[in-house]
Every structure is written in structure tokens, then in C-alpha cells.
Amino acid sequence: MARVATGVLDGIDGVVVTAEIDITRGMPGFHLVGLPGAEVRESRERVLSALRHSGRTVPLGRITVNLAPAGLRKSGAASDLAIALGILAAGKQVRLGPSRRTGAAFIGELSLFGEVRPVRGLLALVLALRDQGVMTIVVPRAQAAEARLAAGTEVVGVRDLAQAAAWWEGGPAPAGGRHPVAATEPAEPSQPLWPDLQGQPDVRRAAMLAVAGRHHCLLVGPPGTGKTRLARSLARLGRPLTPAEALEVTRIHGAAGGRPTTGLVRSRPFRAPHHTVTRAGLVGGGAPLRPGEVTLAHRGLLFLDEVTEFAPQVLDSLREPLGDGTVAVARGGGARLYPADFQLVAAMNPCRCGHLGSGTVPCTCTPAEIQRFRARLSGPLLDRIDLFVEVGAWDGAFVGAAAVAVPGPDPVAAGPDWRVRPCRADLERAWRARAEGPDPRARLEQAGADLLETSRRTLGLSLRGMERCLAVAATAADLDGAAAIGEHHVREALAYRREAVGL
Incomplete structure (x- = not known):
């Protein structure tokens, strides 16, 4: 025995x-x-x-x-x-x-x-x-x-x-089998972060808010305006993983078998499933039970490109993990609770043809077609998204000297190294404030509270919508280095609500 x-x-x-x-x-x-x-x-x-x-x-x-x-x-x-x-x-x-x-x-x-x-x-x-x-x-x-x-x-x-x-039996340990080895994933090479968003400071400001506060966002704009590249940039710009988070991410990806784990994963996961993904593929399931994309994106970013092409029932399965940071999966008598603390970034065209509001190519969709197209995203799902960003046509030069620098001040792009790590100091300050700061309600000035209450009635904000709006306003204040959340911070947060952009 x-x-x-x-x-x-x-x-x-x-x-x-x-x-x-x-x-x-x-x-x-x-x-x-x-x-x-x-x-x-x-x-x-x-x-x-x-x-x-x-x-x-x-x-x-x-x-x-x-x-x-x-x-x-x-x-x-x-x-x-x-x-x-x-x-x-x-x-x-x-x-x-x-x-x-x-x-x-x-x-x-x-x-x-x-x-x-x-x-x-x-x-x-x-x-x-x-x-x-x-x-x-x-x-x-x-x-x-x-x-x-x-x-x-x-x-x-x-x-x-x-x-x-x-x-x-007591023999010597194999050569190289006992002394510790510091193993880490190779560092990601530096890449230009937003080379295709010159001349769009509002979009970059929204991206800074998304990164600083890990806010879920929806990018809306015509085809070819850089929505996909912007989403990939957000993943590179995010706060580095802590040692505990890196170990957790390495464990999850090693168990899922999605990548060889030759060392500690240092970069935040970026997952971009195809729009034909099933519910089990997105949130987990199957026999035996396997984690889905939301778990593989844990501590990272989940990007849904052409989000209106996903099946509505698949998208609605995101409501639980977006709210709780976990997902409960049950199949064939088995049940698991998987981690799913991810940042959602989705991209969509404004209509079926993609040219609504472009100003250059006329839209060929009827009002009924536009309504059906946007109805594929349910209200409860949209209510969980913090930032609705309208990405317009690119306003920079593609080649030549103008492609290197755009004349005029751009506060978001301040600093000599903005192409690789823009406003890193502002982001670091915002991350510290988010981790250590008081409840945003305790920082809200009275003028900001009055504006938020007025907007609740005029825009029909839900309780969750007001909480998310206040969270975005707190992030804006943190980026500005402000101790209090002012009226202008609340106004900026309201400008990114879906009610303000007509979704």
C-alpha cells in the first residue's frame, strides 16, 4: 500500500x-x-x-x-x-x-x-x-x-x-532542479500609443478617463476612424499588474491552456473574441466546465469589435460579470464561480451603413433601420457602460512632417513622451487617488450635486447611471489633481452618458 x-x-x-x-x-x-x-x-x-x-x-x-x-x-x-x-x-x-x-x-x-x-x-x-x-x-x-x-x-x-x-529514494537533486530562477514574461516593446488620433483631444481625454478609472466604454464612429487601434492602445496604457495580480493572471491563463506560461505575465490581458462567439465561449461553460473570455480577460481588457454583430442574448450575459466582477457558470450538475474583473471596451458603427453623421458620405439607412440596428444593444447593458465616445474622422496628416506633430496646444498630449506613455504622471496620480481616496460622494461639491440631481430628472438617469456618472466625475477630478469634484467635472461626465449622445 x-x-x-x-x-x-x-x-x-x-x-x-x-x-x-x-x-x-x-x-x-x-x-x-x-x-x-x-x-x-x-x-x-x-x-x-x-x-x-x-x-x-x-x-x-x-x-x-x-x-x-x-x-x-x-x-x-x-x-x-x-x-x-x-x-x-x-x-x-x-x-x-x-x-x-x-x-x-x-x-x-x-x-x-x-x-x-x-x-x-x-x-x-x-x-x-x-x-x-x-x-x-x-x-x-x-x-x-x-x-x-x-x-x-x-x-x-x-x-x-x-x-x-x-x-x-534519497539521491541528489537533478542539476538545475532546486535553485530559484527569476522568470518573467518578456517586456512589451514600446509602441506609439495614439498615432491615429491627432487632432482629437476629446477622444484622447475620454481614453485617459477610461484608463485612469477602468471605466467601461463604447466607441461609436464611422469605419476606419481608429476605434480598434484605440481599444488596443488602452490595454497597453493601463496600470501595471501588481505581483499578486500577475500571479493570478498567470495561473488562469496557464490553467486555460490559452498560452504557454514561460514566466510571470506582466502585461494586462487583452481579449478580442469574434462576434460569432457563443454564450459558453464568452462567459464559460461546456463539458467539462471551461472558463470563457470574460475570465481570460480578468484584470485586463475585453474588446468587442462590431458589438452590434454579437447575438443579443450573448451580450446580455455580460450583465452579471460587469456588475459583480465574477461569473457563475453551471453545466451538467457542476457549478463554478470564475473571476471576471475586466474592463469592457466595445466599438460600433453609428448605423448599418456606417456613415450616419460622418459629414462626408451620406447615410443610406432609414430611421427604422437605424432604430433596429441600435436596438441590438439592450438598455440594461448600456446602463452599465460609463463612457460613450463619438470617434470622428481622423483630423491629422497621414504622411509627411504634419504626421509627426499637429500644430496647436493639446493638453492631453502634454509632455515629450506622449506617443508612448501620455500623461503617465496624471495617470499614476489618478490610480493612487482611486485606491486611497475617500468616497466620491464625500468629495462632491454642492454645485456638482445640484447638477447631477437636475440631470437625473432631465436625462432620466437610473440610480446605477448616477453612480457611474459620479465615478467618472471623480476620475476626471483625480486626473486634474483636484481634491473636490466640481460642477465642471460632473458636466464632463454627463457629456459621455448615452442619454447625451442619443443611444
């Missing part, structure tokens, strides 16, 4: 699993219990072949492997290495070394020839084991740097089953 700690993925979270192995007399066989999924059931062939090719003898008798807890459905191949070592221990083919090694956990998929292969969601598994008090963890050598992102753990990277068994 032997017990070996390992882990499996449950959605985007790691779960500690104990592989219990018992070898008894009887007809030779390999029996796996504990709600194993298809990948886990197939581990029988991988484990037995890996044992033979590693110079070990497969014990004769009835081999029973139980993956506890039995009530959790297991998926993935991360428990292969633990099962193989448990069979060796139960068959008395290994003599266990120091006590700290007997309590180690083993994670890795085995090839038929005994190599230990990388697994999906390793960081989530290591964090789960650490939280349960397992501090020594053996992982695939190719993923040792990722595992070391979990501070406080002793990570041993192994190349194959034979190496793992030798270490478990």
Missing part, C-alpha cells in the same frame, strides 16, 4: 489529490477508481509502458489505484508520475529517503518511454498543493521555472521517471 500526493485541474483551480495504490494477489490487472475521466483512464497504458522502459518490473497481481477524493471527477494526465511512483513504492521497488521527500507531491504526464512531459495548469496545481501544506513538489523539468513562481516551495525538476524515483 502506498500514498502519493498529486493534483488535478478543476476548471481553472488546482485540487490536491492523493493517489492510493494497493497491490494484492490475484489475476494480474490494473484498476483505476475515483471518477477518472478519459485522459486519466488512459494513464494505465502510459504508466505500465513507462515502468518497463525505465528498467522497472511491473508488479504481478491486482493493482488498484484510487484517486481521492472519490467524489471529484478527475481529468488530465498530471497524475501519471504519482501513480507510477506509487506502484513502485507499493511493490517495494523503491526505498524511500528522508521524511521530507516521502511527503513530496509529484506532477507530470508520462510518455510511453518514461519521459516526464509538461502539463496544463501547473502553476494552479502547485499553488493548491502549497496551500495544503505540501512544500516539496516534483514537476517536469521543462516547467520548473513556472512552478517556482509559487513562493515558498521547493521545486525539483525531473527529466524522466527514473530520475524522479532516484531522487525519491
Whole structure:
């Protein structure tokens, strides 16, 4: 009888699993219990072949492997290495070394020839084991740097089953398998931030508000006016991730399998799903339950280009995560609560033909067509959007000296480095004020409160709309370095409401 700690993925979270192995007399066989999924059931062939090719003898008798807890459905191949070592221990083919090694956990998929292969969601598994008090963890050598992102753990990277068994018996740690390595994602190269928005200070001001306050925004304008490029710029300009946020984002993306996690993710996620995405693809679902785009955009930005082309029922599924920062997904008897704290940026044309209000190309849509086109966005969804930004035709030069600098003052573009990181000092001040400042209602001047109350009656603002308007006004005050929220800040926030732009 032997017990070996390992882990499996449950959605985007790691779960500690104990592989219990018992070898008894009887007809030779390999029996796996504990709600194993298809990948886990197939581990029988991988484990037995890996044992033979590693110079070990497969014990004769009835081999029973139980993956506890039995009530959790297991998926993935991360428990292969633990099962193989448990069979060796139960068959008395290994003599266990120091006590700290007997309590180690083993994670890795085995090839038929005994190599230990990388697994999906390793960081989530290591964090789960650490939280349960397992501090020594053996992982695939190719993923040792990722595992070391979990501070406080002793990570041993192994190349194959034979190496793992030798270490478990008390042998030396594999070369490069124990000393910490500082692993981070390569830095993103500097890029021009708003090269196609020269001459549009109002749009850049709205973008600054969106970045400083992480406000949800809808960009409305004719085709080719830079809406998509502006949205991508917002993701680059956002506040850097804190170490805890970076670890969380790395864990989520590693578990989802959407990107190789060679190091700590330092940039905020940017997700731009196609308009044909399903509800399950956007908010999560499927069998087994998988996270959706809103979870992959956690701590980052979710961009919906041509938002009116999305199915209305898919868009309405965003209402819960926009309000709560989490999304509850239930499918086939299973339920999960996934994180979904993202900033929504959507873009749309003003009408079906795209030329309403352009001033250059006449609109060919009838009033009824315009109304049907805009009705694809429901009122409750629009009420959760803070900034409605009208993006007009580009007013700069495309080539030549005029494309480098636009004459005239532009307060938003102040500073020599505005193309790469405009007004970084203002943003840093606004981020600090947002994190440490008092309730915006305590900062609101009486003139601003009167204007907000008057606008509630004239524009028909809901309670949520008033709260969001006050939040935008507070961000405007923070960008200006003002301690109080004045009437002009409230007026600026009201100018970005959907009631003011006719949506």
C-alpha cells in the first residue's frame, strides 16, 4: 500500500489529490477508481509502458489505484508520475529517503518511454498543493521555472521517471532542479500609443478617463476612424499588474491552456473574441466546465469589435460579470464561480451603413433601420457602460512632417513622451487617488450635486447611471489633481452618458 500526493485541474483551480495504490494477489490487472475521466483512464497504458522502459518490473497481481477524493471527477494526465511512483513504492521497488521527500507531491504526464512531459495548469496545481501544506513538489523539468513562481516551495525538476524515483529514494537533486530562477514574461516593446488620433483631444481625454478609472466604454464612429487601434492602445496604457495580480493572471491563463506560461505575465490581458462567439465561449461553460473570455480577460481588457454583430442574448450575459466582477457558470450538475474583473471596451458603427453623421458620405439607412440596428444593444447593458465616445474622422496628416506633430496646444498630449506613455504622471496620480481616496460622494461639491440631481430628472438617469456618472466625475477630478469634484467635472461626465449622445 502506498500514498502519493498529486493534483488535478478543476476548471481553472488546482485540487490536491492523493493517489492510493494497493497491490494484492490475484489475476494480474490494473484498476483505476475515483471518477477518472478519459485522459486519466488512459494513464494505465502510459504508466505500465513507462515502468518497463525505465528498467522497472511491473508488479504481478491486482493493482488498484484510487484517486481521492472519490467524489471529484478527475481529468488530465498530471497524475501519471504519482501513480507510477506509487506502484513502485507499493511493490517495494523503491526505498524511500528522508521524511521530507516521502511527503513530496509529484506532477507530470508520462510518455510511453518514461519521459516526464509538461502539463496544463501547473502553476494552479502547485499553488493548491502549497496551500495544503505540501512544500516539496516534483514537476517536469521543462516547467520548473513556472512552478517556482509559487513562493515558498521547493521545486525539483525531473527529466524522466527514473530520475524522479532516484531522487525519491534519497539521491541528489537533478542539476538545475532546486535553485530559484527569476522568470518573467518578456517586456512589451514600446509602441506609439495614439498615432491615429491627432487632432482629437476629446477622444484622447475620454481614453485617459477610461484608463485612469477602468471605466467601461463604447466607441461609436464611422469605419476606419481608429476605434480598434484605440481599444488596443488602452490595454497597453493601463496600470501595471501588481505581483499578486500577475500571479493570478498567470495561473488562469496557464490553467486555460490559452498560452504557454514561460514566466510571470506582466502585461494586462487583452481579449478580442469574434462576434460569432457563443454564450459558453464568452462567459464559460461546456463539458467539462471551461472558463470563457470574460475570465481570460480578468484584470485586463475585453474588446468587442462590431458589438452590434454579437447575438443579443450573448451580450446580455455580460450583465452579471460587469456588475459583480465574477461569473457563475453551471453545466451538467457542476457549478463554478470564475473571476471576471475586466474592463469592457466595445466599438460600433453609428448605423448599418456606417456613415450616419460622418459629414462626408451620406447615410443610406432609414430611421427604422437605424432604430433596429441600435436596438441590438439592450438598455440594461448600456446602463452599465460609463463612457460613450463619438470617434470622428481622423483630423491629422497621414504622411509627411504634419504626421509627426499637429500644430496647436493639446493638453492631453502634454509632455515629450506622449506617443508612448501620455500623461503617465496624471495617470499614476489618478490610480493612487482611486485606491486611497475617500468616497466620491464625500468629495462632491454642492454645485456638482445640484447638477447631477437636475440631470437625473432631465436625462432620466437610473440610480446605477448616477453612480457611474459620479465615478467618472471623480476620475476626471483625480486626473486634474483636484481634491473636490466640481460642477465642471460632473458636466464632463454627463457629456459621455448615452442619454447625451442619443443611444
